[in-house]
Amino acid sequence: MGNINTDTAFTEHTLDALQARAKATIHNIANQNVKGFKRFEVRFEDMLREAVDSGQKIGSVEPVVQRDTSGGEGQNNVVMLEELTLLGKTELMHDYMLRRAGGYFKTMNKAIFGR
Amino acid sequence: MTNPMSGIFRGFDIASTGLRAELQRSEIVASNLGNMHRTGNAEKLPYRRKVVVFEEALNQAKEAGVGKSDTGVGVAISRVAEDSTPFPVFYQPGHPDADEKGQVMSSNVDMFKELVDMNIIQRSFDANLKALKSYRGMLQNTLQQLGG
Numbered sequence: 001m002g003n004i005n006t007d008t009a010f011t012e013h014t015l016d017a018l019q020a021r022a023k024a025t026i027h028n029i030a031n032q033n034v035k036g037f038k039r040f041e042v043r044f045e046d047m048l049r050e051a052v053d054s055g056q057k058i059g060s061v062e063p064v065v066q067r068d069t070s071g072g073e074g075q076n077n078v079v080m081l082e083e084l085t086l087l088g089k090t091e092l093m094h095d096y097m098l099r100r101a102g103g104y105f106k107t108m109n110k111a112i113f114g115r
Numbered sequence: 116m117t118n119p120m121s122g123i124f125r126g127f128d129i130a131s132t133g134l135r136a137e138l139q140r141s142e143i144v145a146s147n148l149g150n151m152h153r154t155g156n157a158e159k160l161p162y163r164r165k166v167v168v169f170e171e172a173l174n175q176a177k178e179a180g181v182g183k184s185d186t187g188v189g190v191a192i193s194r195v196a197e198d199s200t201p202f203p204v205f206y207q208p209g210h211p212d213a214d215e216k217g218q219v220m221s222s223n224v225d226m227f228k229e230l231v232d233m234n235i236i237q238r239s240f241d242a243n244l245k246a247l248k249s250y251r252g253m254l255q256n257t258l259q260q261l262g263g
Contacts, residue, residue: 022253023126026246027187030133033140033239034169040187080242087249095256102260 004108009059011101017044017063018094024065025087028078036074038067039083125188126250132172132189133243139192140167141236144229151224154212155202161212162222164198198223 024040031037044063051061071077109115143165155161170193200223208217 019123019253022250023129024187026126026129026133026243026250027189029242029246030129030136030190031169031171031187032242033137033235034171034190037171080238084242084245087246091249091253094253098256098260105261 006059008101008104011097011104013059013062014044014097015094015101017042018090018097020063020065021090022087022094025083025090028083029080029087032076032078032080032083034076037076037078038069038071039078040065041068042066123254126253127247129187129189130243130247130250132191134240134247136169136190136192137236137240137243140169141233141240143167143195144233144236147224148226148229151222151226151229153222154210155220155222156212156214156218157220159212161202161220162224163202164200164222164224166196166198168193168196 021042021044024042028039031039042063042065044061047061047064048058050056051058068077147162147164150162153162169190172188172191174188202220202223204218204220206217207213207219210217210219213219
């Protein structure tokens with residue numbers, strides 16, 4: 001406690017990841033009728049888990065955007081319902097992380113200004 | 116990228132490319148349905164069905180290191196191709212387009228295929244619209260929570 005940069009680093013990276021995931025999902029939905037398209041995915045949670053297990057700082061974990069190459073050669077691997085569910089999940093999680101960040105800033109405000 | 120805010124608004128741009136592409140595809144389907152009864156013969160060919168080919172749009176500036184989350188920028192129409200299926204021929208000597216043997220060529224549009232395509236387009240359009248609304252909700256929440 002005490003350094004705003006390190007305290008908010010984790011929240012910031014999570015919001016980044018969720019923002020990137022939303023964009024990637026929208027891109028996947030837009031490309032659902034493109035022949036041979038392979039969907040984008042954003043890796044973050046599993047890397048967070050690895051960081052926790054290996055004792056690294058969770059604030060240092062950054063999201064990675066990559067192609068999901070599953071499915072046959074030249075075959076589109078976008079499933080519309082899955083993308084829509086993922087987008088809904090991302091939206092909710094984004095809202096939660098925002099509330100978390102908002103609460104943190106509110107607390108800091110209280111500590112500094114007493115209101 | 117000249118607009119510094121384009122990173123955050125990119126979600127809207129991506130969804131809108133999807134909407135635009137699906138809308139253009141529906142126009143081609145409508146054109147196929149409108150021309151499906153245009154007959155012809157060997158000299159004056161009947162209407163040939165048109166097919167829209169989509170392609171993925173990728174960020175050209177990505178290599179310049181603008182931002183790793185902005186890899187894909189939506190979908191684009193690469194071209195409008197023609198369906199090479201042969202024209203069905205039927206026999207009707209009195210037809211204005213009939214040749215000396217009484218053969219008339221009809222267009223290679225299959226009405227049911229077009230109607231099914233139209234349904235698929237509608238679903239895709241709705242999905243893109245839903246994505247757009249979700250993204251707007253996310254930005255709205257950001258303003259509410261962190262806007263001070």
